[in-house]
Each structure stands twice: as structure tokens, then as C-alpha cells.
Amino acid sequence: MDDGDALTATTSLCPDCLEEVPGRYEQQEDGVFLTRECPTHGTTSRKIWGSIDHWEWAADFGPDPEHDGGDLTVDDDHACLAVVEVTTDCNLSCSYCFASSAPGGEHRSTAEIETLLDTVADAGGRPIQFSGGEPTVRNDLPELVERARDRGIDHVEVNTNGIRLATDPGYVDVLADAGVTAIYLQFDGLTSESYERIREIDLLEEKLAAIEACRAAALPVVLVPTVVPGVNDHEMGDIVRFALENRDIVRSVNFQPVAHFGRYERNDGRFAIDDATRSLAEQIDTLEPRDMLPAPCCSAYCQIGTAFVPRDADPGGDTECGAARDDDSDCGCGDPSRETDTSTSPDVDSFVPLTQYVDDRLWGILSGMVDEGDYMELLAGTAAGEEWACKTAGCCGIDVPGSVEGLFDEIVPVSFTGFMDADAADVNRLSNCCLSVPTADGELVPFCGYNMTTEDGEYALRNRKGWGGRSTVDEPPVEGESTTGYRNDGTIPDGGHGPDDRTEER
Numbered sequence: 346m347d348d349g350d351a352l353t354a355t356t357s358l359c360p361d362c363l364e365e366v367p368g369r370y371e372q373q374e375d376g377v378f379l380t381r382e383c384p385t386h387g388t389t390s391r392k393i394w395g396s397i398d399h400w401e402w403a404a405d406f407g408p409d410p411e412h413d414g415g416d417l418t419v420d421d422d423h424a425c426l427a428v429v430e431v432t433t434d435c436n437l438s439c440s441y442c443f444a445s446s447a448p449g450g451e452h453r454s455t456a457e458i459e460t461l462l463d464t465v466a467d468a469g470g471r472p473i474q475f476s477g478g479e480p481t482v483r484n485d486l487p488e489l490v491e492r493a494r495d496r497g498i499d500h501v502e503v504n505t506n507g508i509r510l511a512t513d514p515g516y517v518d519v520l521a522d523a524g525v526t527a528i529y530l531q532f533d534g535l536t537s538e539s540y541e542r543i544r545e546i547d548l549l550e551e552k553l554a555a556i557e558a559c560r561a562a563a564l565p566v567v568l569v570p571t572v573v574p575g576v577n578d579h580e581m582g583d584i585v586r587f588a589l590e591n592r593d594i595v596r597s598v599n600f601q602p603v604a605h606f607g608r609y610e611r612n613d614g615r616f617a618i619d620d621a622t623r624s625l626a627e628q629i630d631t632l633e634p635r636d637m638l639p640a641p642c643c644s645a646y647c648q649i650g651t652a653f654v655p656r657d658a659d660p661g662g663d664t665e666c667g668a669a670r671d672d673d674s675d676c677g678c679g680d681p682s683r684e685t686d687t688s689t690s691p692d693v694d695s696f697v698p699l700t701q702y703v704d705d706r707l708w709g710i711l712s713g714m715v716d717e718g719d720y721m722e723l724l725a726g727t728a729a730g731e732e733w734a735c736k737t738a739g740c741c742g743i744d745v746p747g748s749v750e751g752l753f754d755e756i757v758p759v760s761f762t763g764f765m766d767a768d769a770a771d772v773n774r775l776s777n778c779c780l781s782v783p784t785a786d787g788e789l790v791p792f793c794g795y796n797m798t799t800e801d802g803e804y805a806l807r808n809r810k811g812w813g814g815r816s817t818v819d820e821p822p823v824e825g826e827s828t829t830g831y832r833n834d835g836t837i838p839d840g841g842h843g844p845d846d847r848t849e850e851r
């Protein structure tokens with residue numbers, strides 16, 4: 346047991362049983378550890394943040410929530426998004442999968458999904474993601490989308506590995522026609538090796554083909570890389586550059602550093618989002634780590650992001666550059682020493698983080714429209730998908746000023762989500778969660794709490810609170826070919842998706 350310097354006290358969960366126990370954040374060397382004592386399982390101390398300086402800086406942004414002692418639920422008007430699981434089946438069996446899905450999983454019954462959609466609709470029609478497992482292995486996914494839209498849910502994303510989008514001609518059009526508004530695409534990098542190591546199959550061609558299919562159907566894409574240190578973290582800069590090059594259809598990037606949910610290799614190294622941010626900044630000349638701002642609606646340690654903006658964007662409307670300095674000595678988009686060599690890829694490298702774009706003069710321009718606090722909230726609210734989610738849902742009080750709203754067509758938000766596994770379990774963070782899972786009992790519950798697993802692979806919180814879903818992390822139920830015609834041996838059969846011929850639903 347280390348005796349680091351105590352920072353703050355909190356209520357945590359024991360990683361062995363997920364029972365509430367007293368916890369405290371401690372500085373140990375340069376990092377931040379969460380230490381807790383369970384009367385049954387003893388003391389645990391895990392590193393959860395890479396730098397004490399960054400930890401203290403981030404703390405100033407987020408709310409300082411305290412769990413009120415009630416049941417952990419997400420307030421209707423606080424939920425940016427609701428994740429609706431429709432199956433545990435998948436056409437892959439990835440090395441890392443928070444849902445621990447694999448070929449041979451089960452579909453949720455349509456009746457149960459309709460109940461979950463009713464929960465979301467009753468909460469005001471929050472934006473949703475159909476998730477799994479792999480939702481596209483259900484042939485009735487378009488009908489499920491229609492049932493969501495019929496309930497007044499206007500923003501419907503599909504969370505997918507993209508295989509069916511790439512291999513089933515016309516499928517993306519079917520999804521778009523049904524009412525899907527964006528594809529949340531698993532996208533781990535631009536090399537075959539990253540897919541082979543994380544997904545156990547080279548999927549690069551399929552990912553690129555899926556994006557082309559979405560482009561043809563004019564269906565926006567959010568790139569969602571799972572980031573595993575030592576495996577694909579060196580590709581983060583290239584992923585951002587790829588997003589900027591394809592910004593006509595790629596609307597944002599949401600990096601998800603691997604967390605210890607579901608199926609994962611133990612002891613493979615937590616990747617704190619401040620460490621991930623520093624790594625990304627090393628790969629993008631125009632980015633500084635503190636350009637990535639904590640989102641304001643959840644804990645400061647849940648999500649950080651920025652948005653890349655063309656240098657010549659002009660929200661002020663009366664200058665060559667809206668961020669120009671008063672003495673016209675420089676464009677004001679940032680310290681000239683930070684400007685990049687644009688000779689190699691002038692289009693992409695001419696993007697800068699929005700935080701650098703905003704200088705004193707632009708603050709002045711904006712001050713007549715919105716106060717600084719609101720504008721900072723706007724900036725922070727550009728974390729992937731949230732700017733649309735918030736605009737759609739009207740949540741979080743973000744009121745986008747008219748002349749700034751035009752920027753949304755130009756910017757590419759880039760964010761990190763630091764999902765909270767049992768190692769990092771903090772009840773105060775959970776109590777302010779804004780990413781929800783609907784239950785059949787009509788509640789929205791925190792995504793991280795729903796998916797948190799014990800050391801033994803039990804979904805202990807969802808079991809204890811009756812939130813539904815599988816009770817334990819199962820081993821892949823079937824080796825080899827899935828029930829939907831995909832293979833899990835490194836090949837994809839001709840015809841791709843195959844028939845969904847199951848008659849039984851759980």
C-alpha cells in the first residue's frame with residue numbers, strides 16, 4: 346500500500362464486488378491514483394490519471410458533483426445520448442470488447458427493445474445509438490430505426506464495425522431511408538496491423554469501403570477508434586488527418602482509450618485520457634494538450650475534446666480572419682511559432698484547434714452574442730457527436746449563436762472519452778453521467794455503471810439494481826462461423842452479411 350499525498354476524498358466501488366466504499370485520490374510520483382478500502386476485499390490502489398498538473402487543471406472545468414445517496418440514474422434532461430443494445434451477437438470476436446460479444450450471441454426481443462425506446466421517448470426523445478454486439482447482424486435493424494423515429498427520436502446513430510456497410514450493396518441507403526442520422530464507426534487506424542491486433546482480422550479495406558458507402562448515401566460518419574497503448578496509439582494523428590481530409594462525410598472523431606470492461610487483456614496498461622491527449626499532441630503540430638477541454642456536462646475526467654477549424658474561417662464576418670489581431674501583425678490564429686509547415690498537405694495542416702483560433706479580439710466579437718462562460722461551454726460541448734446531440738436534444742442549455750453556428754459545417758470535433766471501469770470507479774462521477782442506457786423499468790442509467798465488471802467478470806451493478814442485460818461476461822459462445830454468416834477466422838465470406846435466419850429471440 347502506497348502512502349501518496351491525499352488529494353480529495355470520494356465514494357468509490359471495490360473492484361472485486363462493486364460495493365460502495367470510501368475512496369481517495371492520491372498523488373503518487375507524477376500520477377494520480379484512486380485508493381479504496383473494502384472491508385471484504387482489502388485495499389486497492391490504481392493509477393487513473395497520468396499527470397497531477399493536468400488533473401488539477403481539468404478539475405476547474407467540470408462540475409463537482411456529489412452523489413446524493415439515491416439510486417444511480419441519469420436525469421432525463423441530463424442525458425446527451427441513450428445507448429440501446431439490440432443484440433449480443435457479433436460477426437467478430439475482438440480482443441477488446443466492452444460488451445464481450447461474439448458470434449452466437451442472442452438478439453433482444455423486439456418487444457423489449459420497444460420498451461427501451463419508450464423509456465427514451467418518455468425522457469424527451471434523447472438521441473440514441475443502436476448498439477450491441479453488432480446491431481447490423483439483425484436484419485430487422487431498419488424497422489427498429491423506424492420504430493425509434495415513430496416515437497419522435499430524431500437523432501438515431503448506428504454503432505457498428507462497418508462490415509455490413511462495406512459488403513452489402515445498398516444497405517447504407519436502407520439505413521438512411523429508415524431514418525439513421527449518423528454512423529458511429531469502429532475505426533482503429535489506417536494500417537492492417539492495428540485491426541489484426543485489436544479485431545483479430547485485417548479490416549482496413551472494409552472500413553474504407555464503409556466510409557465510401559456512407560459518402561454515396563450522404564450519411565455522416567463518426568470515427569470511433571479504440572486506442573490501445575503500444576498497439577495503435579501512434580496512429581491517432583493520422584486518424585485525425587484522415588478525418589480532416591474526409592470532412593465532407595466524417596463529422597468527428599471520438600477516441601476511446603481501452604478500459605477494463607468486458608473482454609480485455611489484463612495488465613495491458615490503462616491509457617489515461619491525459620496521457621492519450623499528450624500523445625496525440627505529439628503527433629499533430631498545431632495541437633497542444635490543453636487545447637483539449639473537458640466537457641462541461643459530466644465529470645471533467647470523463648471526456649475532453651476540441652474542434653479543428655480552418656484557419657480562414659470567419660465567424661466575425663468583417664475581417665480576412667475572424668481571429669485577426671488588432672495591429673494586423675498576424676492572423677492571430679495562434680503563436681506563429683506553432684504554425685505548421687503547410688508545404689506537404691496545406692489543406693489539412695491549415696486546420697487549427699478552435700481554442701487557438703479564439704483570441705482576445707474574437708472574444709470581443711463574441712461577447713456581444715454570448716458571454717465567455719457560455720462560449721467556453723459551447724467549445725467544450727463540441728466533443729464528438731455532442732454538438733449535434735445537444736442541438737437535437739436542446740440539453741445542457743447550449744444556445745448556439747447564429748453566426749457561430751455556421752462553423753459547425755466547417756469544424757471537425759475530436760475528443761477522448763475516458764470510460765470509467767472498476768479500476769477508476771467513482772460514484773460521484775457516475776452520478777453526473779450524461780451517457781445513458783435505458784432500462785425496461787423506465788429509467789436511464791449511467792453507461793459506465795451498466796457496463797462495469799468485477800474482477801470475476803460479473804456485471805455487478807446492473808445485476809444488483811435490476812437494470813437488465815447479461816449478468817456476466819461470457820466467453821464467446823460459438824467458435825468459427827456466426828449465426829449470421831460471417832466467419833470469425835480471419836475471412837469474410839462472399840456475400841458478406843448473410844441471412845439472419847434465427848427464429849428465437851431472448
Ligand code: SF4
Nearest residue numbers: 435437439442478506
Ligand atoms: S465488433 Fe468487436 S467490439 Fe464491436 S461488438 Fe463485435 S466483438 Fe465487440
Ligand code: SF4
Nearest residue numbers: 643647778779780793
Ligand atoms: S459514460 Fe462514463 S465516462 Fe461517459 S459521462 Fe458517463 S460516467 Fe463519464
